[in-house]
Amino acid sequence: MNERSDSNVIFSGCGFDGNQPYLDFDHEMDGRFHRRRFHLSDGAFTLRFLEERYCPGSFSLDRLMGSPCTSVTPLVNSSHNHCYACFETTGFNPAFYHMPMHKISPQQRNYNQERHAVYLAWFGPSVVKVGISSVRRLSTRWKEQGARWAVQIAECFNAYEARELEEKISQAFDLPEVIQVATKKKLLRNTIDFREGRTQLEELTTSVLESFPNLNRGKVQTMDQAYFMSALANHHLIDQAESGKISGVPVALIGDILISDNNGQLFMLSLKKWIGHSVLLTHVRESIDFHPQQTALF
Numbered sequence: 001m002n003e004r005s006d007s008n009v010i011f012s013g014c015g016f017d018g019n020q021p022y023l024d025f026d027h028e029m030d031g032r033f034h035r036r037r038f039h040l041s042d043g044a045f046t047l048r049f050l051e052e053r054y055c056p057g058s059f060s061l062d063r064l065m066g067s068p069c070t071s072v073t074p075l076v077n078s079s080h081n082h083c084y085a086c087f088e089t090t091g092f093n094p095a096f097y098h099m100p101m102h103k104i105s106p107q108q109r110n111y112n113q114e115r116h117a118v119y120l121a122w123f124g125p126s127v128v129k130v131g132i133s134s135v136r137r138l139s140t141r142w143k144e145q146g147a148r149w150a151v152q153i154a155e156c157f158n159a160y161e162a163r164e165l166e167e168k169i170s171q172a173f174d175l176p177e178v179i180q181v182a183t184k185k186k187l188l189r190n191t192i193d194f195r196e197g198r199t200q201l202e203e204l205t206t207s208v209l210e211s212f213p214n215l216n217r218g219k220v221q222t223m224d225q226a227y228f229m230s231a232l233a234n235h236h237l238i239d240q241a242e243s244g245k246i247s248g249v250p251v252a253l254i255g256d257i258l259i260s261d262n263n264g265q266l267f268m269l270s271l272k273k274w275i276g277h278s279v280l281l282t283h284v285r286e287s288i289d290f291h292p293q294q295t296a297l298f
């Protein structure tokens, strides 16, 4: 794909304003990017992602807010997801525990000193992960990952203490720390009894607390109200990962998986890999060609 958008627009991320899912787009104007936010409740739209990539901006660990890149920097090195300036401004590495302490940025050292929670999150039958997050970001973190049920099981003084506990629980209960997007997409195609999620998570929490007696049992919470998914009634989802195009009325954003209704057919697209890409964005529904036999593969 070598198409270019006339007015340069990039997709810079998605997330949740409380329980309002949104997509952010950076528009180039006067030599810099300006961010516009689009909520799922705003109605029909079409996104067609292009190969061209630009820096999607920086994130402040202090204010927990993103900002667009000020220099409209194209990304040509496939291993870079940000320009150097935005990378330095953000200063975040999720795998900080694999780094020597002096290589962790001052921003992240401050952030790591905040109180951190250890949690369990349920994505589908027997698909549970253990994770950590700053207490301030906990609920957002659960939504960003697309957890369906989640429970906090400990509050630690800092990220290092939380990470140590996370690793111990992961090993003791053979729990992953990451759920792959392919697994998440597969789960969305299944009809699942979500009440079962609560029971499974409560039982697992009891077992973990028996092995780690100093932890605290939090309340098991459902995340579904955040995903705008009341209209998601069937699970015949057509994955648009190949074409990078999705169009229609958005009916859900579950973590980074966007689901749109196009003339009664549901399409899904995992958006994370498209962050930073140029995009053709219109606020109308376009028809999508698809082969019905695609659904028969699953």
Ligand SMILES: [Zn+2]
Pocket (backbone or CB within 6 Å): 055, 056, 057, 058, 068, 069, 070, 071, 073, 082, 083, 084, 085, 086, 087
């Ligand atoms: Zn940048």
